[in-house]
């Protein structure tokens with residue numbers, strides 16, 4: 001399962017970022033997920049809660065910011081909302097499009113509480 005390996009990467013980033021002797025605990029992990037990243041946010045939440053016990057993320061909530069997909073048509077220059085791959089340009093029906101955003105998968109920050 002794709003989401004499980006992502007949850008493990010989030011955990012290893014958190015472990016590298018948060019020193020073992022630090023005070024407090026991590027209460028939140030803020031990540032950005034693009035609409036076109038083919039990540040199921042519910043599956044990711046599930047995977048995250050399955051692996052966090054006994055780790056630095058034991059008390060952390062996963063906060064997902066969803067980035068909408070956006071593409072620009074290479075033929076007519078139209079910028080449109082793309083929610084899945086293979087969508088044609090709504091103006092000229094062209095399939096030659098450049099994806100501007102929506103493929104993100106990024107850990108933005110950790111929320112730490114004393």
Ligand SMILES: [Zn+2]
Nearest residue numbers: 073076089092
């Ligand atoms: Zn077009």
